[in-house]
Structure formats: C-alpha cells, structure tokens
Amino acid sequence: MTQVLLDTHAWVWSFTDDAQLSAPARSAIEAASVVYVSPISFFEIGQKVRHGKWPEMAPFASKLGAILRNQGGIAAPLTPEICLHASLRIWEHRDPFDRLLASTAEILGIPFVTKDSVFGELNAFRCVW
Numbered sequence: 001m002t003q004v005l006l007d008t009h010a011w012v013w014s015f016t017d018d019a020q021l022s023a024p025a026r027s028a029i030e031a032a033s034v035v036y037v038s039p040i041s042f043f044e045i046g047q048k049v050r051h052g053k054w055p056e057m058a059p060f061a062s063k064l065g066a067i068l069r070n071q072g073g074i075a076a077p078l079t080p081e082i083c084l085h086a087s088l089r090i091w092e093h094r095d096p097f098d099r100l101l102a103s104t105a106e107i108l109g110i111p112f113v114t115k116d117s118v119f120g121e122l123n124a125f126r127c128v129w
Contacts, residue, residue, distance in 0.1 A: 003034040004128065005076055005105045007114035008041040008097065012057065015067050025113045028128045036076035036108070037068055040100045076104050093118055 006014065006029070013021035014029055029035055042064050048054035049061045060067065068075065078100070086096070086103040093099065098118065105112035105125040112119060113128045120127055 002032045003036065003108070003110040004028055004032045005036045005038065005101070005108065005110055005112050006041075006073075007101060007112065007116060008044050009115060010113040011037045011041055011068075011073075012045070012060075015060075015071060020115075022115070022129050025115075025129055028111065028113055035071070035073045036104075036110070037073050038076040038101055038104050039078045040097055040104075044097045076108065078104070079107075082107050091122065093121070 010021060010025055010029075012018070014026070045054065045057050045064065046061055049058050082100065082103045085107060086099040089099065089103065091099065091102075098116070101112070101114075102119055102122055102124070106122070109125070111126040111128050115129050119125075
C-alpha cells in the first residue's frame with residue numbers, strides 16, 4: 001500500500017490540472033493507494049482566499065471537501081501528537097501550515113509531495129517532486 005501526503009499547492013494543482021505539477025509528483029499521486037490532504041490545507045486555502053492572497057481559489061473554496069472526496073482522497077489526521085510535534089520541533093521555519101504538514105508526513109511515515117525545497121532541510125521524510 002503506497003500512501004502520500006500532498007502539500008497544499010500540489011493538491012490544488014492536481015485538481016486544477018495545472019502544468020506546474022511535476023511529472024514525478026503526478027506519477028506518485030496516481031500510483032498511491034491512499035492520497036492524504038491535511039485539514040490544514042483547507043484552512044490555508046480559506047485564509048488566503050479571505051485575505052485576497054489567492055483569488056484564483058475563491059470559486060473552489062466552498063467546494064474543497066467535495067473536491068477531495070471526488071478525487072478519492074482522504075483527509076489526513078490532525079492529532080494532538082502532530083500538533084505538538086509541529087510546535088516543538090527544532091526548525092527555524094516558522095510557517096505554521098508548513099510545520100503541521102511536515103509533522104503529518106513524518107508521523108505518518110509517508111512521502112510528502114511538494115515543490116517547496118524548505119522541507120528537504122528536515123531529512124525526516126521523503127519529498128517527491
């Protein structure tokens with residue numbers, strides 16, 4: 001059983017069929033038996049839409065749950081263990097969304113599909129791009 005966790009941009013690019021999604025990332029998603037999206041990605045998209053920082057996502061914001069279900073994806077757990085790990089880990093990166101996503105991938109022990117090179121600093125899980 002192959003599982004992956006998608007970074008927010010990777011998930012968005014997967015359902016908008018954006019060419020920015022790399023071929024290896026697309027292959028990893030297609031090959032996975034379980035594709036996780038963190039609830040924190042929903043929050044991140046909503047925050048950015050509300051603040052006008054991602055207006056392209058406004059038409060999708062209220063439909064994100066249905067989009068994930070239609071893709072056959074699963075909401076990743078957001079447990080107290082993941083939240084504490086994200087808050088206590090020694091890592092200079094301060095973005096709370098990224099910290100939670102990294103901890104989710106690490107605690108679940110699954111690859112993380114992301115274009116963002118900042119996650120490579122951790123060496124705690126495999127990044128796919």
